[in-house]
Amino acid sequence: MPSSTTPERSRRPRKRRSQAQPQQVKRSLFDQAGVTAVDPAPFADLGLPNRLVSALHDNGLTEAFPIQAATIPDALTGRDVLGRGQTGSGKTLAFGLPLLALQTEQARPLHPRALVLVPTRELATQVTDSLKPMAKALGRYVREVVGGTSFNRQVETLRRGVDVLVATPGRLADHVRQGTCVLSEVERTALDEADQMADMGFLPQVRQLLDLVPADGQRLLFSATLDGDVDKLVERYMTEPVVHSLAPPAASVDSMDHHQFLVQATEKQAVLAQIGSREGRTIMFVRTKHHADRLAKKLRAVGVAAGALHGGKAQNARTRILDEFKSGETTTLVATNVAARGIHIDDVSLVVHVEPPADPKDYLHRAGRTARAGATGTVVTLVTEEQRQDFRTMAKQAGVETTTSEIRPLAPELVEVTGAREPSGTPQPQPQRTQQQRKPAQTRNRRPSGGSAANGQQGNGRTANRGSSGRGGNARNQRRRNPQR
Incomplete structure (x- = not known):
């Protein structure tokens, strides 16, 4: 008891607290639950409606991935679910199918019935595209609201009624402030890549939005880690969640080969050109949008x-670049971290860190663009002599063991690991569509009125570029505050 504590005893709790501090991470619900051992299972055995199972079958999906087999039955009971699975493990359907299956009433205008919060525009689009075919089978509507696209068109969509709304926090907050989206009838909320939203600074907005959602609603949260603010979200908004942890945060590194290539700065560009000429899809990560371009x-x-992807591009340009990469029109994507935060592209066999990332989380997120859904992949980091010690420290923190090689252009190790070859030397033209998109954007910015013609063909790009007019000022200020825009 505190009143009878002696000086000797008063020291013991201090020692215990200091000794327990390094073990604080063990309080994570993921770690307490341990790794869930679940085998793939037929969707028909998970308790989903028959129409939904048929729609999955029509889209070539008959067997659920482990993360889906583990979480869907619990989510269908109405319980809060906390899930962790490595990148590419199938988390979208793990939370998306219960949101569709449990909805019984059509949404009223401006009042979505289910909400999915994601960190980036690209991930919002991918979640929406994945769920639309299943929603159609049930007569439900899945739509997205993200920055960089027409606000007014999104308002029109919300007025027609949206059953499952997929949104980035910043743009959804805009709609809530304008009264064009009301969250009082949201019955179920899913947070995807919650740890990434924390890294990108969105959690204050996420908390504001969740405070507007009925407290008795269901919550489904998927995250790689539960440190910091994400853990606070779980404590504040989830009620006795069922926890499924299918992989520790760095587990996906086991399905990749990690290589550290020591390279001379003067030969780096030649090495990158040879890697870019390989067969197969390659993503090269850089730190800044200017370096990407x-x-x-x-x-x-x-x-x-090659195509460049970063947050400085208009949304229609980003969508086009991703489509070209997926179709094979371009084989090398040069990207900033925007592509590591939620872009899901199959068959990326090589990830290249043009500069070593400083943060181990960045390394793991970038590396996760390969070796998806049980496949294998290769991750290469180009390191100069002065970067060698910093990279060694970062790799240790990330739990990654790398094979180190000193390489030069077309060195045997370079060719063996990456499939590098000499580029053709024939210049690839700049896509004409990019040039056409830039010209009207420049013209619009010179119009002092913001351009009433902005309601024409390319409304998405025009809305995003009204920064010089009073009407577009709010969108411009929001872009400054919200990094995903």
Whole structure:
């Protein structure tokens, strides 16, 4: 008891607290639950409605991945579910199918019945595209609201009624403030990639939005880690969640080969051009949008079909670049972290860190673009001599063991690991669509009125570029505050 504690005893709790501090992470619900051992199972055995199972079958999906087999039955009971699975493990359907299956009433205008919060525009689009075919089978509507696209068109969509709304926090907060989206009838909420939203600074907005959702609603939260603010979200908004942890945060590194290539700065560009000329899809990660544009331009100049993806591009341009990469029109994607935060592209066999990432989380997120859904992949980091010690420290923190090689252009190790080859030398033209998109954007910015013609063909891009007019000022200020825009 505190009143009878002696000086000797008063020291013991201090020692115990200091000794327990390093073990604080063990309080994570993921770690308490341990790794859930679940085998794949037929969707028909999970308790989903027959129409939903038929729609899945029509789309070539008959067997659920382990994360889906583990979480869907619990979610269908109405329980809060907390799930962790490595990238590409099938989390979208793990939370999306219960949101569709449990909805019994049509949504009223401006009042969605289910909400999915995601960190990036690209992930919102991918979640929406994945759920639309299943929603159609049930007569439900899944739509997205994200930054960089027409606000007014989103208002029109919300007025027609949206059963499952997929949103980035910043744009949804805009709609809530304008009264064009009301969250008082949301029955179920899913948070995807919650740890990424924490890293990108969205959790204050997420908390504000969740405070507007009825407290007795169901919550489904998927995250790689439960540190910091994510753990606070669980404590504040989830009630006795069922926990399924199918992989520790760094588990996906086991299905990848990790290589550290020591390279001379003067030979780095030649090495990148040879890697970009390989067969198969390659993602090269850089730190800044200017570096992404510059490297893509240099690669195209020597014959590599490359495209640059970063947050400085309009949403229609980002969508086009991703479509070209998925279709094989371009084989090398040069990207900033926007592509590591939630972009899901199959058959990426090689990830290249053009510069070593400083944060181990960034390394793991970027590396996770390969070796998806049980496949294998290769991750290469180009390291100069002065970066060697920092990379060693970061790799240790990420739990990654790398094979180190000193390489030069077309060195045997380079060719063996990446499939590098000499580029054709025939310049790849800049896509004409990009040039056409830039011209009207420049013209619009010179119109002092913001351009009433902005209601024409390319409304999405026009809404995003009204920064010089009073009407577009709010969107411009929101972009400054919200990094995903």
